[in-house]
Amino acid sequence: MTSLREWFQSVTGHRFVPLFDADETLIVRTKLMGNSEKQILKRSPAMENAVISCIEQGLSTPEWEGMMYVMGWGMGSTFRPLYVGKAERRGVKHGVSGNIANIRKNSGKFARWGDGLDYHIGDLSHAMFEFEAYRKPMKKYKRWASTLFRSVSPPMLTETVNLYLAPWCADSTGPSGLSVSLPDGEKEVIALASVEFADSLLNVDGV
Amino acid sequence: MARDAEKKLTLLREWWDALLPTHAVRILDSGASIEKASVLERLSRLPGGCPQSLSIYVLFAETAEGQVPVYIGKADLPLIRWGQHLDGWLAGSGVYSDWRLALLDDQGRARTNLCLLIVPGAVISRPPKPGFPKTVGSVEYQLVGLAADAYPGKLLNHEGVGR
Numbered sequence: 001m002t003s004l005r006e007w008f009q010s011v012t013g014h015r016f017v018p019l020f021d022a023d024e025t026l027i028v029r030t031k032l033m034g035n036s037e038k039q040i041l042k043r044s045p046a047m048e049n050a051v052i053s054c055i056e057q058g059l060s061t062p063e064w065e066g067m068m069y070v071m072g073w074g075m076g077s078t079f080r081p082l083y084v085g086k087a088e089r090r091g092v093k094h095g096v097s098g099n100i101a102n103i104r105k106n107s108g109k110f111a112r113w114g115d116g117l118d119y120h121i122g123d124l125s126h127a128m129f130e131f132e133a134y135r136k137p138m139k140k141y142k143r144w145a146s147t148l149f150r151s152v153s154p155p156m157l158t159e160t161v162n163l164y165l166a167p168w169c170a171d172s173t174g175p176s177g178l179s180v181s182l183p184d185g186e187k188e189v190i191a192l193a194s195v196e197f198a199d200s201l202l203n204v205d206g207v
Numbered sequence: 208m209a210r211d212a213e214k215k216l217t218l219l220r221e222w223w224d225a226l227l228p229t230h231a232v233r234i235l236d237s238g239a240s241i242e243k244a245s246v247l248e249r250l251s252r253l254p255g256g257c258p259q260s261l262s263i264y265v266l267f268a269e270t271a272e273g274q275v276p277v278y279i280g281k282a283d284l285p286l287i288r289w290g291q292h293l294d295g296w297l298a299g300s301g302v303y304s305d306w307r308l309a310l311l312d313d314q315g316r317a318r319t320n321l322c323l324l325i326v327p328g329a330v331i332s333r334p335p336k337p338g339f340p341k342t343v344g345s346v347e348y349q350l351v352g353l354a355a356d357a358y359p360g361k362l363l364n365h366e367g368v369g370r
């Protein structure tokens with residue numbers, strides 16, 4: 001078994017990109033959406049391009065099963081994971097998941113990082129700016145907000161937040177050294193991060 | 208073998224073989240219908256009684272190929288959780304329609320003997336995957352991940368299993 005940081009860097013095709021579109025003072029730019037002008041945090045162009053590239057390349061490869069993502073601070077040998085997740089190729093009902101289909105125009109879902117409610121950016125924005133919606137903001141994202149941001153108005157990060165992206169294929173190997181599925185690989189990373197980064201990991205399930 | 212199935216089988220057996228003699232009980236005999244009171248009574252026969260603390264459980268079907276895991280879960284109070292599982296299983300609603308189909312015949316009788324392993328967190332001395340945590344939450348998904356590939360198509364879990 002390799003250490004988690006070594007493993008992150010060993011995955012073929014991995015990349016680190018800034019998650020948010022932030023200025024040099026770490027204030028995240030926002031956009032207003034819909035008739036009610038909901039305030040939504042903006043993803044960085046680099047992150048959007050990396051996700052689009054990973055998904056489009058993946059969908060052209062039969063062995064590709066999806067993408068693992070890890071939100072964290074730092075990158076490379078100093079990366080500190082905050083949240084581990086996945087976007088699978090196959091959906092529950094469809095051959096290609098609605099989370100990744102037509103990715104260039106899929107800003108609402110965007111490989112789970114979409115602007116809509118029940119997606120990370122939408123839920124985090126809801127937790128921060130508390131706009132009207134069919135339900136209240138989720139506690140999970142209140143925790144994200146207080147971890148990632150120094151202030152809400154303006155939305156200023158405590159430090160730059162990066163996203164680690166790793167394509168997952170049928171022969172991919174998890175940190176255990178075993179050949180594992182994407183859901184199993186995700187759980188392996190959560191399990192190890194829950195020990196090595198116990199103070200900062202935001203995942204709750206699987207620890 | 209696909210996805211290290213043989214290695215995963217070995218890891219699973221190394222983990223549960225030592226626990227099965229002392230922490231498992233047959234909850235349903237082949238050909239029998241589900242009777243909630245009978246199943247709960249059998250669970251209370253576990254040495255020391257059914258655990259009343261956070262535990263991991265594995266439901267096994269006893270087949271000609273040996274004991275095959277069919278469902279893996281965790282619960283703070285396994286007896287309460289299994290009462291809920293049995294209610295759902297009897298009704299066959301939602302995810303439990305899969306349970307009925309896989310484990311019971313057309314008349315609602317068990318296709319094989321079914322045995323339940325219940326291991327309290329305090330008893331878990333080692334993780335199934337070497338080097339991984341041995342918390343109940345982590346062990347649950349280690350077992351699910353290993354069993355999904357070691358026994359392809361047998362597991363009724365959805366979370367943690369590839370589509």
